[in-house]
Amino acid sequence: MNCRYCNETCIRKGKQNHIQIYQCKNCLKYQRISYKYQSKLIEDWQIVQLTKEGCGIRSISRILNIAGSTVIRRILKISNALKRPFTILYGQTYQVDELLFTYIGNKNSRVCIAYSLNPITGEIIDLVVGRRNKRI
Known part of the structure; x- marks a missing residue:
């Protein structure tokens, strides 16, 4: 083997x-x-590609034939591994957009994925995964 x-x-x-x-x-x-359960055979790039195509949690789990909670856990693992590509400069104007809202477990635990970019250069400055509040 x-x-x-x-x-x-x-x-x-x-x-x-x-x-x-x-x-x-x-x-x-x-x-x-x-393997009995197919999530071990699914690579992270497959989940990233389906997320880029605009697929939701349920559609990703249906396409890859794995559980929705596994998809959420893998997305959070991938997002926590991302590094900040640029330093934030003071005196600049940045634009903040929300990418995705999902729930983990129940409706009380909502997770937001948001990013900020420089509108002049188009560079992504920061990516945040967590609760949507004033600290984000």
Whole structure:
């Protein structure tokens, strides 16, 4: 079996729930030949691409055949990994837009994704994920 991350050979490394587990010799990551739940096979770029196309949480979960809570958790993980590309300069004018509103768990826990950009250069200055309040 070849590793799906680095394409090196894998060795057997025990069993979990009667399914053989393999470990890559190069990157030392564990993997299986087949998974029962398909979210392990979905890459982050697929969720990002569907979000760019304007798909919502339910449509992404329907297209990729994974749970909606998994989609929300992966979107939050992706957004927390983003770094601020530019420094905020004082004396400049910035424009703030909201991209997405979604709910986690129930209607009381609403999450907003907003970004700010410089309208003159078109550069995205900052991206914020969290509650919509005056601090955002």
